[in-house]
Amino acid sequence: MSRVHNSALSAAVAAANARKPGPSRSLRVAIFGFGTVGSSVARILVESEPRGLTLTHIFNRDIARKRVDWVPAGVVWSGDADVVLTSDVDVIVELAGGLDPAGSWVRRALETGKSVVTANKKLIAYHGIDLERLAAAKGGHLKYGAAVAGGIPVIPGLEQGMAGDRIERLEGILNGTCNFILSKMEEGAEYSAVLAEAQKRGYAEADPTEDVGGFDARAKLAILMRLALRQQVDPDEIAPRSIITITPVDFSYARDLGCTIRQVSRAQQVDGGLAAAVGPMLVALRSPLAWSQGTENMVIVNGHYGGDVVFSGHGAGGHPTAVAVVSDLLALAHGSQRVEIPSAPARLGAEFEVPHYIRFMVKDRPGIVAAITTALANEQINIRAIVQKPGYPADALPFVVTVEPCKSSALQRALHSIRGMDCMLVEPLDLQMLE
Amino acid sequence: MSRVHNSALSAAVAAANARKPGPSRSLRVAIFGFGTVGSSVARILVESEPRGLTLTHIFNRDIARKRVDWVPAGVVWSGDADVVLTSDVDVIVELAGGLDPAGSWVRRALETGKSVVTANKKLIAYHGIDLERLAAAKGGHLKYGAAVAGGIPVIPGLEQGMAGDRIERLEGILNGTCNFILSKMEEGAEYSAVLAEAQKRGYAEADPTEDVGGFDARAKLAILMRLALRQQVDPDEIAPRSIITITPVDFSYARDLGCTIRQVSRAQQVDGGLAAAVGPMLVALRSPLAWSQGTENMVIVNGHYGGDVVFSGHGAGGHPTAVAVVSDLLALAHGSQRVEIPSAPARLGAEFEVPHYIRFMVKDRPGIVAAITTALANEQINIRAIVQKPGYPADALPFVVTVEPCKSSALQRALHSIRGMDCMLVEPLDLQMLE
Numbered sequence: 001m002s003r004v005h006n007s008a009l010s011a012a013v014a015a016a017n018a019r020k021p022g023p024s025r026s027l028r029v030a031i032f033g034f035g036t037v038g039s040s041v042a043r044i045l046v047e048s049e050p051r052g053l054t055l056t057h058i059f060n061r062d063i064a065r066k067r068v069d070w071v072p073a074g075v076v077w078s079g080d081a082d083v084v085l086t087s088d089v090d091v092i093v094e095l096a097g098g099l100d101p102a103g104s105w106v107r108r109a110l111e112t113g114k115s116v117v118t119a120n121k122k123l124i125a126y127h128g129i130d131l132e133r134l135a136a137a138k139g140g141h142l143k144y145g146a147a148v149a150g151g152i153p154v155i156p157g158l159e160q161g162m163a164g165d166r167i168e169r170l171e172g173i174l175n176g177t178c179n180f181i182l183s184k185m186e187e188g189a190e191y192s193a194v195l196a197e198a199q200k201r202g203y204a205e206a207d208p209t210e211d212v213g214g215f216d217a218r219a220k221l222a223i224l225m226r227l228a229l230r231q232q233v234d235p236d237e238i239a240p241r242s243i244i245t246i247t248p249v250d251f252s253y254a255r256d257l258g259c260t261i262r263q264v265s266r267a268q269q270v271d272g273g274l275a276a277a278v279g280p281m282l283v284a285l286r287s288p289l290a291w292s293q294g295t296e297n298m299v300i301v302n303g304h305y306g307g308d309v310v311f312s313g314h315g316a317g318g319h320p321t322a323v324a325v326v327s328d329l330l331a332l333a334h335g336s337q338r339v340e341i342p343s344a345p346a347r348l349g350a351e352f353e354v355p356h357y358i359r360f361m362v363k364d365r366p367g368i369v370a371a372i373t374t375a376l377a378n379e380q381i382n383i384r385a386i387v388q389k390p391g392y393p394a395d396a397l398p399f400v401v402t403v404e405p406c407k408s409s410a411l412q413r414a415l416h417s418i419r420g421m422d423c424m425l426v427e428p429l430d431l432q433m434l435e
Numbered sequence: 436m437s438r439v440h441n442s443a444l445s446a447a448v449a450a451a452n453a454r455k456p457g458p459s460r461s462l463r464v465a466i467f468g469f470g471t472v473g474s475s476v477a478r479i480l481v482e483s484e485p486r487g488l489t490l491t492h493i494f495n496r497d498i499a500r501k502r503v504d505w506v507p508a509g510v511v512w513s514g515d516a517d518v519v520l521t522s523d524v525d526v527i528v529e530l531a532g533g534l535d536p537a538g539s540w541v542r543r544a545l546e547t548g549k550s551v552v553t554a555n556k557k558l559i560a561y562h563g564i565d566l567e568r569l570a571a572a573k574g575g576h577l578k579y580g581a582a583v584a585g586g587i588p589v590i591p592g593l594e595q596g597m598a599g600d601r602i603e604r605l606e607g608i609l610n611g612t613c614n615f616i617l618s619k620m621e622e623g624a625e626y627s628a629v630l631a632e633a634q635k636r637g638y639a640e641a642d643p644t645e646d647v648g649g650f651d652a653r654a655k656l657a658i659l660m661r662l663a664l665r666q667q668v669d670p671d672e673i674a675p676r677s678i679i680t681i682t683p684v685d686f687s688y689a690r691d692l693g694c695t696i697r698q699v700s701r702a703q704q705v706d707g708g709l710a711a712a713v714g715p716m717l718v719a720l721r722s723p724l725a726w727s728q729g730t731e732n733m734v735i736v737n738g739h740y741g742g743d744v745v746f747s748g749h750g751a752g753g754h755p756t757a758v759a760v761v762s763d764l765l766a767l768a769h770g771s772q773r774v775e776i777p778s779a780p781a782r783l784g785a786e787f788e789v790p791h792y793i794r795f796m797v798k799d800r801p802g803i804v805a806a807i808t809t810a811l812a813n814e815q816i817n818i819r820a821i822v823q824k825p826g827y828p829a830d831a832l833p834f835v836v837t838v839e840p841c842k843s844s845a846l847q848r849a850l851h852s853i854r855g856m857d858c859m860l861v862e863p864l865d866l867q868m869l870e
Contacts, residue, residue, distance in 0.1 A: 310748060337771045
């Protein structure tokens with residue numbers, strides 16, 4: 001008998017053979033990677049016993065140290081990926097992450113007609129299109145609702161509830177680690193202290209570059225750009241900005257401007273071209289982006305017909321991510337096909353034109369403001385405000401210039417001449433201001 | 436050849452016959468009701484030309500006055516429902532609203548194996564279960580993503596992205612008219628003036644009872660209770676409270692308590708029983724429910740595993756609702772089955788135990804507070820605060836008592852003895868306080 005997950009056709013044939021509606025038999029599920037998310041997925045499958053799903057295999061390296069007593073006795077624990085991939089499981093739940101070896105496991109599963117549910121944003125961002133084609137060719141399915149914003153149903157919302165709209169803009173807080181760090185810094189803490197706390201709580205890796213550098217967020221942004229804007233971009237084209245240059249001084253100045261600072265991922269059609277950016281940005285305290293606290297995630301999509309829709313919740317962590325995984329498994333068990341949103345390869349070719357916040361740190365001397373404003377004027381950049389808060393020493397004086405909407409490239413040319421000035425103690429910090 | 440929408444089986448068979456993947460031919464779509472939403476649906480279908488969907492019929496009473504020139508010439512305009520129902524259309528988009536005759540059109544369409552997409556919350560709240568059974572029996576599909584929160588993909592999110600969780604609580608701002616009125620009153624306006632403005636703008640009906648009385652919201656709450664809490668309740672069991680008793684004085688007192696007032700619909704499992712309520716409530720200014728402005732809608736669901744997830748956006752209006760309708764049509768065209776969330780018939784049998792706000796309007800005399808506090812004490816209700824703002828005349832003096840969490844039934848008993856006091860100028864107003 002055909003496996004029920006093999007396309008609508010074989011699913012229907014299998015259902016007809018079984019002469020009953022709905023899931024005709026349970027999908028056999030193998031979990032690849034028994035870490036935080038993997039054990040949460042197993043926990044939900046064991047506790048909730050959702051109809052149509054049976055956990056049959058758990059794969060992890062050094063499997064012996066992973067074994068737990070609350071998993072039913074019939075489940076096969078294996079340290080050998082080949083054994084599980086060549087077994088009779090219907091679906092591989094890939095939670096190992098990274099491009100390799102996770103990518104090769106996913107490929108091998110799809111090649112043999114199995115379906116795959118994954119939370120692997122990197123794999124989907126770089127190879128999602130190819131893997132979807134492979135799945136379609138072999139009669140399996142690839143689902144990745146957990147790859148972006150974990151427990152928040154952004155991907156099902158886009159595919160099933162907003163496919164009828166034309167999305168023109170999207171903004172998101174897509175990395176819980178950065179949001180935890182920045183919302184803690186908002187309360188006055190230093191970056192290094194908060195990072196240490198995040199590492200202690202398990203919110204940040206020992207090497208935090210993937211998160212704080214914006215690489216994790218840009219992979220998620222690339223996935224959302226495909227589903228929302230219908231544009232396939234190479235994630236490497238999006239140059240992320242790190243949050244490590246943000247200081248408590250910036251939160252103080254931001255607040256005076258009615259703003260706070262968040263790591264924002266955004267993309268938009270601008271003047272016929274496509275613009276995308278990931279990095280710390282000033283967001284108005286009254287805007288939804290400022291609502292996200294701690295490890296929360298948020299996605300805002302703006303539709304031509306439907307206007308702004310906001311999704312918010314717990315984007316990461318074992319349980320919320322596991323909810324997305326189990327929901328994908330249930331959709332497979334119910335034969336729910338994805339609504340395929342057509343997309344086309346695209347290149348980034350446009351820039352956002354937005355106000356910017358520029359924070360300087362100088363050894364004070366006469367003529368600094370004149371030199372800076374001249375450099376900006378030379379690039380036709382209009383100054384909105386110059387703000388200097390009292391209470392800082394003259395030999396390490398932070399002050400802020402905000403400018404009217406301008407392109408980053410023009411601002412970078414101006415900053416190029418400014419950063420050569422002998423009074424500049426550190427690289428000037430420029431941030432987009434979202435209004 | 437079978438119609439492609441007739442269940443996964445015939446869809447697959449038809450696809451196999453056609454020997455090509457994806458939508459094997461366009462679904463023929465008939466719009467029933469060419470008002471604001473109906474014309475928006477037509478507009479999107481005409482402008483976006485989504486693959487797999489062809490608008491073939493438009494039905495409305497007195498069709499001549501509805502005809503527009505931007506609809507393709509091939510579309511049949513009809514004032515006769517029978518003609519369209521007996522035609523070769525695959526899907527009826529029912530946008531007439533109300534139980535009748537919309538319900539009989541939907542039933543007749545489903546009985547002949549056609550699929551139905553509807554925005555009709557009343558029909559789905561009262562008869563959704565039966566209509567789904569009918570659809571399943573006859574091989575068609577019933578989709579109603581537009582019935583709750585219009586353009587916000589709450590229903591697809593619950594069905595496709597959160598089916599793996601166990602939802603324990605839900606709160607929503609489900610009626611845009613009430614939210615418009617209350618968020619305008621927050622700025623100082625009187626109810627009657629704002630209602631008149633809402634009617635002028637087309638946000639409120641000439642008879643606003645359905646909206647301001649909470650009947651529209653409770654139908655939507657009943658639908659969400661089925662999908663989120665998996666409980667089928669008769670909407671009539673939920674006794675809604677009207678917003679017409681709210682005055683600017685209440686917003687002033689609410690603000691002093693760090694709150695504002697919104698029409699909230701909420702449901703929860705409490706002590707093994709099910710509780711549900713619809714009406715004006717105090718919500719903390721810092722809570723998501725206070726974010727909704729104007730006609731926006733919001734739904735917050737709390738999952739056992741995934742925690743709080745917030746959906747927010749434009750819940751009503753022609754275009755946002757039409758996005759949900761067209762998205763449902765696209766899902767049908769892609770053969771995307773619903774993830775059937777099992778639910779069971781249930782009765783409301785529990786009460787919320789929350790703090791309450793009670794506003795009195797009295798002709799001042801000695802002993803009023805003593806009498807009120809005694810009545811509350813007799814029901815074991817603890818007082819949290821007594822607030823009396825200056826500046827009101829003694830012969831029509833508003834003041835507020837807030838109480839610690841208590842059941843509504845106990846509070847009603849206390850209020851029963853209080854409302855008989857000769858100094859009470861109007862019925863005391865009691866509102867749940869959400870923290």
